Structure formats: structure tokens, C-alpha cells
Amino acid sequence: MIQELFTPSVQHWLDLVGIFVFAISGALMAVRKNWDVFGIAVLAEVTALGGGLFRDLIIGAVPPAAFTDLGYFITPLIAAALVFFLHPEVERTQTAVNVFDAAGLGLFCVTGTTKAYDYGLGLTSSAALGVATAVGGGVLRDIIANEVPSLVRWDRDLYAVPAMVGTIIVVLCIRYDALTSVTSGVAVVTAFVLRLLAMRYHWRAPRAWNRRSSTTEVTDEVV
Amino acid sequence: MIQELFTPSVQHWLDLVGIFVFAISGALMAVRKNWDVFGIAVLAEVTALGGGLFRDLIIGAVPPAAFTDLGYFITPLIAAALVFFLHPEVERTQTAVNVFDAAGLGLFCVTGTTKAYDYGLGLTSSAALGVATAVGGGVLRDIIANEVPSLVRWDRDLYAVPAMVGTIIVVLCIRYDALTSVTSGVAVVTAFVLRLLAMRYHWRAPRAWNRRSSTTEVTDEVV
Amino acid sequence: MIQELFTPSVQHWLDLVGIFVFAISGALMAVRKNWDVFGIAVLAEVTALGGGLFRDLIIGAVPPAAFTDLGYFITPLIAAALVFFLHPEVERTQTAVNVFDAAGLGLFCVTGTTKAYDYGLGLTSSAALGVATAVGGGVLRDIIANEVPSLVRWDRDLYAVPAMVGTIIVVLCIRYDALTSVTSGVAVVTAFVLRLLAMRYHWRAPRAWNRRSSTTEVTDEVV
Structure with missing residues (x-):
């Protein structure tokens, strides 16, 4: 590791919180799909650890933290157990998935960027x-x-834009040597709030310019 | 490699047998889907090598055995060729997929665990x-x-539980220094038989507790 | 890197051209699916970089070129922007996807094989x-x-066969020490033209031999 932007424990705790909220979103999706307890646990693990595993493989941090640090493995199981017993009514699970997913998005765009820069x-x-x-x-x-x-x-x-904004804040802070717990917290909250606002006010991105056909080939996908 | 739980040749043969049976299951699935000969070969390769590739990337064993050992690459092609000419009637392919998949599950939960511990x-x-x-x-x-x-x-x-039981047997054997060809064979057979029994008697896992809605949002997925 | 089959700049340019044409195919698919501008950019990036990322993870070339060389990251965005403004009529996008995909297939089977051999x-x-x-x-x-x-x-x-033919030409050239810009260009063009001919004349591969059932379990997939 070339340098340490955060103390290891701060990075570790931010990671665990991100893992927890992503795991909640995965477990809730599994409940909505009516999967069994193992399906809930698997989707919690995959959602929570998937992004970080990809990052660790890319930067060559093997074996990845997800397989060397027991906390990374157990946190999604705790989230799955909580959701198993305490999930909201099924009609409201999609909203809950989205809110927890937004929190994970904010946390992981910060920890992902800093860990990649560290390497x-x-x-x-x-x-x-x-x-x-x-x-x-x-x-x-x-x-x-x-x-x-x-x-x-x-x-x-909008989904990617909030993560991009959070990431740009982090990168600017690194560039101007201003990355602290406070500024990275600002980046997390900015990405989280932007995603919530995008969902609340249905901010959308433009589709291909001058789409010269009325063919709706995507009918089966627009639920 | 830190230590060697098995002699290399035992690990190698267990791996090849697991690759062969998984390849059969993939090739049969491709026949059921009515894919062409290349689709059969591709699905045989992916099913047979996917789990091991993931394991090797995670533990940093690159290039993975699948790309350095010709036997790993050719075995799925042999399986695909056998299935191409000798597959059962299409109505029975799903059962055959499941039986070969169960055998692969038993073999790979043992070889996967021991190789990860070796690293x-x-x-x-x-x-x-x-x-x-x-x-x-x-x-x-x-x-x-x-x-x-x-x-x-x-x-x-039940699908994951048999693999978990086989894995737990292996881990206990490693812990108490009792991993031999015999005990690992017991683990393989236990996982295999548990999966067969789960299919025969339709053992299932519970779904989310107190699911407070009759909405059946998964209608399109319950075939 | 054990040896260098090409000068780095030739490998680099072939890679960038392959990335560009694959990115075009991904962006066009996203337009056909009626996705927004971020969906277009994401599918362009994934299509263009996916194959090379997989190759780099397998051979242990981490961090992969896609994340260390800005050109690899920006090229798909340029392709996405071009498609966003200049895509053909939607009815013709599928053909365009296939032609650009064929060009990428030809280029990547050559660069993928040589880079793997280099490692x-x-x-x-x-x-x-x-x-x-x-x-x-x-x-x-x-x-x-x-x-x-x-x-x-x-x-x-036929999709895999043209790539296999191109790859075999490259491997034979390496074996007999005849890999030059010209011979690798021949391999690229051969794979590209074979794929175009396969599409033009609907060359297909055989399905499983003696398929003893009229059950058409794949009805939902044959569009």
C-alpha cells in the first residue's frame, strides 16, 4: 500500500457500514422476490461484497478483504437475519431497497476511490x-x-450521477490535500442525498438524440 | 503454496472429476435449451471452470489452473462431445443436470476448501x-x-446446505488434523447424497418470517 | 512480461481500435433498448473493456490496462457520444451492432492471444x-x-468459429515465428470477414445429435 488516506480503522468502519446497508438492500430484494432464507443470505452477501471484490481484484489486493476479514463476511449475514424477521410489508420493500442502496452508493464511492488511490x-x-x-x-x-x-x-x-458527484468531491479533496473525515463525510452525504432527491423528483437523463423511430422494442422491459 | 493438504495428484484428480461432472451438467442444460454444438461446449466450459476460476482469482493463484493445465481445458470438451452424441431424452435432461450438478457440488466444496486453506x-x-x-x-x-x-x-x-455440510466436515477434519483421502471422500459423498435426498424429498428452506402481504410479485419467475 | 510479440505501440493501437468498435456495438445495443445516456456509456464501457479485463485478471496483469491507461477509459466514452448523436435508425441498429461486434471480435482474438502468450x-x-x-x-x-x-x-x-480461426492463425504464426503486422492483420481480417459471411449466409452449427423429443422447451427464447 503506497499511502494511507485514512487511518485503517476509519476505512474499515466506513467499509463495514457500506457493506451493512448494501446487504440490507440485497436481502430486501430477495424478500420481495419471495426467495428462501439462503437466497436472502446469498443476495445480501453478493450485493454487499460484489463491488469491493471487483475493486480488490482490479488493484491486485488478493486475497480480498472480504475473504480475510471475518467482519466483512459476517456483517451481511447479520443484515440478512434482521431482514428475515423484521422486513417491512412487501409493498414497501422496493422503497426500502432503494434507500439502503443509496446509502451504500454514497459510502462505497468514497471508500472505493480512496482505496484505489492508496494502491x-x-x-x-x-x-x-x-x-x-x-x-x-x-x-x-x-x-x-x-x-x-x-x-x-x-x-x-438518476443512479450513476450521484456516485460520480461523490467521487469527484473525493478526488478534488485528494488533489488539493483536503481529504479528512469531515470532507469525506460530506462526499458520502452529498451522494446519498442526491440519489434520494433523484428518486423523489424523478430526475432522469436524456435518451439518444433524435431517435428516428417509434418502434418500442423495449416493451417487455418497461414494467 | 503454504502447505499441501493432499498430494498434488489427488487434488488434481478430484478437480478433474468435479470438472467433468459439472461440464456434463452444463452440456445437458445447453441441450435442453436446444443450443448448437458451440453453445454446448461453452456452457460445459463455463459451468466446469467458473467456480474454480473465481477461487483462483480470489486467492491470487494466477494464471489459474484452468489456463495452465491442458487437462482442465480439454475435460469439459470431452464431456460436451459425450453429451452431444449420447444425451438422454430431452424430458429427462433436467434430472440428469441435477444429478451431475450434485456430484460436482460435493467434489468442489472439498477441493475448493482445501485449496483455499493451502493458500x-x-x-x-x-x-x-x-x-x-x-x-x-x-x-x-x-x-x-x-x-x-x-x-x-x-x-x-435445498442447494447450498449440502455444500455447507460437506465444507464443515472438511474444515473440522483440517482443524483436528484428520483430513485424509478417506475423510475427504466422506465429505464428498455426504454433500452429494444430501443434495440427492433434498431433491428426492423436496426439502426446502423457510422464506421470510411473517411475510405480510399476499402480493405475488414473483409470478413470472415461478415456472 | 516475458517477451514482446509486437512493439508496445502496435499492440496499444490494435487494442484501442478493438475497444472503439466494441464500444460502438455496446452503445448501439443500449440505443436499441432505449436506455438513457448513462446506460449508453456504461454498456459501451462494459462491452469494450469486459473481455480485456477478464484476460488481464487471468494472466495477473493488475491493475489492468483499462484502469491505468486513460485512453482505454476515454475511448468508449467517445464512442458512446458519437452513437448518442449519430446512431442509425433504430430498425438498423441490430445490423450495426453486429458489424462493429464482428470487427471487435477480429481485433481482440489477435490481441488477446498475443498478450496471453507474452505473459x-x-x-x-x-x-x-x-x-x-x-x-x-x-x-x-x-x-x-x-x-x-x-x-x-x-x-x-456462427460466432465463436470466426474468432477460433483468427486465433489459430495467430498461434500458428507464433509457432513458426511468422507473426508480423501483416500476418496478424490477415488474422484480424479473416475473423472479421468470416463473421460477416456467417451472418450474410446464415451459417449455423449443428445441434445435439439425435435429439429424441419434439418438446420445444425454448419457445420463450426464440424471438
């Missing part, structure tokens, strides 16, 4: 990997649940 | 990676075939 | 990894777009 990647690459870490778990969750990932659906509210 | 992971992490190795190929097979993985479906019989 | 893999393993590099991005694109990959569908024209 010697440049600022742009660290930002790209930070966004990939933040969105990776959710994309895997949606693929396993056989849904088109929210990340790419036009009929879903 | 210095702790016992709990080795067990987690062993289960991931065992279920990984089947999950990839189901994703590529555009099906919800058996691993997580509530309407499917 | 010390044997000839057969290099060929296998070259084919995996060539088809990997397209498979990921299709999985994220929730389609059964063209690679395995019986009702699609």
Missing part, C-alpha cells in the same frame, strides 16, 4: 474504480435477480 | 470460498442460460 | 484466452441487456 492508481482511474465499486454490488444483485440493472434503465431515476 | 486463508474464509467454488459454476450456468439460479429460488430444493 | 501462457491456453477475450465483452453486454448471449444461441449465425 497507486491515478486520480481519474481511482474515480472510475470508485464509481464501479459503488454501482457493482447493485448491478450484480439485479443480474442474479434477473432484472435489468437500475443503473442502465432509462425509466429509472 | 493461507483462515478456516472460516476457506469454508466460505469452498462453498462459493461449489456453487459458482452452477450460478454462472444459470445466468448465461437466462434462468434465476437454483441457488436462490425458494421453489427449488 | 507466458502456452499456445493452447493463449488461444483459449484469446477467444475468451474476443467473445467476453459481447457476452457481458448481452447479459446486462438481459438477452441470451449470441455466442450460445442456436438460432444465431
Whole structure:
């Protein structure tokens, strides 16, 4: 590790909180799909650890933290157990999935970017990997649940942009030597709140310019 | 490699047998889907090598055995060729997929766990990676075939539990210094038989506790 | 790196051209699916970089070029921007996806094989990894777009064979010490043209021999 942007314990706790909230979102998705207790545990683990595993494989941090630190493995199981007994009514699970997913998005875009930079990647690459870490778990969750990932659906509210904004704040702080617990907290909260606002006010991104056809080939995907 | 639980040749043969039976299950799934000869070969390779590739990337054993040992690459092709000419009637392919998949599950939960431990992971992490190795190929097979993985479906019989039991036997044997060809064979057979029994008697896991809604949002997935 | 089959700049330019054409194919698929501008950018990046990322993880070239070389990251964004403004009529996007995908297939089967061989893999393993590099991005694109990959569908024209032929030409050239810019260009063009011919004349591979059932379990997949 070239340098340490945070003390290891701060990085560790931010990671665990991000893992916990992503695990909640995965477990709730499994409840919504009516899967059994193992399906809930698996989707909690995959959603929570998927983005970080991808990041660790890319930067060559093997074996990844998810397999060397018991806390990373057990945290999603605790989240799965909580959801198993205490999940909201099924009608409200989608909203709950989205809120916990937004919190994970905010936390992981910060920890993903800083860990990538710690391992010697440049600022742009660290930002790209930070966004990939933040969105990776959710994309895997949606693929396993056989849904088109929210990340790419036009009929879903902005998803990548909040993570990008959080990442850009972190990268600017690193560039100007201003990354502290406070500024990284600001980045987390900014990404989280932007995602919540995007969902509340249905902010959307434009589709391809001048789409010269009325063919609706995606009918089966617009639920 | 820190230590060698098995002689290399025992590990190697167990691996090849596991690869062969998983490849059969993948090739049969491709026949059931009515894919062409290349689809059969690809699904055989992915199912057979997917779990082990994931394990090798995680423990940092690169390039993975699948790409350095010709036997690992050719075995799935032999399985695909056998299935191409000798597959059972299509109505019976699903049962055959499941039986060969169960054999692979038993073999890979043992070889996955021991290889992870050989590379210095702790016992709990080795067990987690062993289960991931065992279920990984089947999950990839189901994703590529555009099906919800058996691993997580509530309407499917227990899948992860047999792999977990086999893994726990291996881990206990390692812990008490009792891992031999015989005890690891017991672990393989236990996992295999448990999975067969789970399919025969439709053992299932509970779904989320107190699911307060009659909404059946999963209608499209319960085939 | 054991040896250098090409000068780094030739390898680099071939890679960038392959990334560009695959990115075009991914962006066009996203337009066809009616995704928004971020969906277009994401599918362009994943399609363009997926195969190479897989190759780099397998051979242990971490962090992969995709995350250390800005050109690899920015090229797909340029392709996405071009498609965003200049895509063809939606009815023609599928053909355009296929043509650009064929060009990427030709380029990546050559660069994938040579890079794997540079990193010390044997000839057969290099060929296998070259084919995996060539088809990997397209498979990921299709999985994220929730389609059964063209690679395995019986009702699609030959896909893997052109990549295999290109790879075999490269491997023979390496074996007989005849790999030059010219011979590798021949391999690229051969794979590209074979794929175009396969699409033009609907060359298909046989399905399982003596399929003893009229059951059409794949009805839902034959679009």
C-alpha cells in the first residue's frame, strides 16, 4: 500500500457500514422476490461484497478483504437475519431497497476511490474504480435477480450521477490535500442525498438524440 | 503454496472429476435449451471452470489452473462431445443436470476448501470460498442460460446446505488434523447424497418470517 | 512480461481500435433498448473493456490496462457520444451492432492471444484466452441487456468459429515465428470477414445429435 488516506480503522468502519446497508438492500430484494432464507443470505452477501471484490481484484489486493476479514463476511449475514424477521410489508420493500442502496452508493464511492488511490492508481482511474465499486454490488444483485440493472434503465431515476458527484468531491479533496473525515463525510452525504432527491423528483437523463423511430422494442422491459 | 493438504495428484484428480461432472451438467442444460454444438461446449466450459476460476482469482493463484493445465481445458470438451452424441431424452435432461450438478457440488466444496486453506486463508474464509467454488459454476450456468439460479429460488430444493455440510466436515477434519483421502471422500459423498435426498424429498428452506402481504410479485419467475 | 510479440505501440493501437468498435456495438445495443445516456456509456464501457479485463485478471496483469491507461477509459466514452448523436435508425441498429461486434471480435482474438502468450501462457491456453477475450465483452453486454448471449444461441449465425480461426492463425504464426503486422492483420481480417459471411449466409452449427423429443422447451427464447 503506497499511502494511507485514512487511518485503517476509519476505512474499515466506513467499509463495514457500506457493506451493512448494501446487504440490507440485497436481502430486501430477495424478500420481495419471495426467495428462501439462503437466497436472502446469498443476495445480501453478493450485493454487499460484489463491488469491493471487483475493486480488490482490479488493484491486485488478493486475497480480498472480504475473504480475510471475518467482519466483512459476517456483517451481511447479520443484515440478512434482521431482514428475515423484521422486513417491512412487501409493498414497501422496493422503497426500502432503494434507500439502503443509496446509502451504500454514497459510502462505497468514497471508500472505493480512496482505496484505489492508496494502491497507486491515478486520480481519474481511482474515480472510475470508485464509481464501479459503488454501482457493482447493485448491478450484480439485479443480474442474479434477473432484472435489468437500475443503473442502465432509462425509466429509472438518476443512479450513476450521484456516485460520480461523490467521487469527484473525493478526488478534488485528494488533489488539493483536503481529504479528512469531515470532507469525506460530506462526499458520502452529498451522494446519498442526491440519489434520494433523484428518486423523489424523478430526475432522469436524456435518451439518444433524435431517435428516428417509434418502434418500442423495449416493451417487455418497461414494467 | 503454504502447505499441501493432499498430494498434488489427488487434488488434481478430484478437480478433474468435479470438472467433468459439472461440464456434463452444463452440456445437458445447453441441450435442453436446444443450443448448437458451440453453445454446448461453452456452457460445459463455463459451468466446469467458473467456480474454480473465481477461487483462483480470489486467492491470487494466477494464471489459474484452468489456463495452465491442458487437462482442465480439454475435460469439459470431452464431456460436451459425450453429451452431444449420447444425451438422454430431452424430458429427462433436467434430472440428469441435477444429478451431475450434485456430484460436482460435493467434489468442489472439498477441493475448493482445501485449496483455499493451502493458500493461507483462515478456516472460516476457506469454508466460505469452498462453498462459493461449489456453487459458482452452477450460478454462472444459470445466468448465461437466462434462468434465476437454483441457488436462490425458494421453489427449488435445498442447494447450498449440502455444500455447507460437506465444507464443515472438511474444515473440522483440517482443524483436528484428520483430513485424509478417506475423510475427504466422506465429505464428498455426504454433500452429494444430501443434495440427492433434498431433491428426492423436496426439502426446502423457510422464506421470510411473517411475510405480510399476499402480493405475488414473483409470478413470472415461478415456472 | 516475458517477451514482446509486437512493439508496445502496435499492440496499444490494435487494442484501442478493438475497444472503439466494441464500444460502438455496446452503445448501439443500449440505443436499441432505449436506455438513457448513462446506460449508453456504461454498456459501451462494459462491452469494450469486459473481455480485456477478464484476460488481464487471468494472466495477473493488475491493475489492468483499462484502469491505468486513460485512453482505454476515454475511448468508449467517445464512442458512446458519437452513437448518442449519430446512431442509425433504430430498425438498423441490430445490423450495426453486429458489424462493429464482428470487427471487435477480429481485433481482440489477435490481441488477446498475443498478450496471453507474452505473459507466458502456452499456445493452447493463449488461444483459449484469446477467444475468451474476443467473445467476453459481447457476452457481458448481452447479459446486462438481459438477452441470451449470441455466442450460445442456436438460432444465431456462427460466432465463436470466426474468432477460433483468427486465433489459430495467430498461434500458428507464433509457432513458426511468422507473426508480423501483416500476418496478424490477415488474422484480424479473416475473423472479421468470416463473421460477416456467417451472418450474410446464415451459417449455423449443428445441434445435439439425435435429439429424441419434439418438446420445444425454448419457445420463450426464440424471438
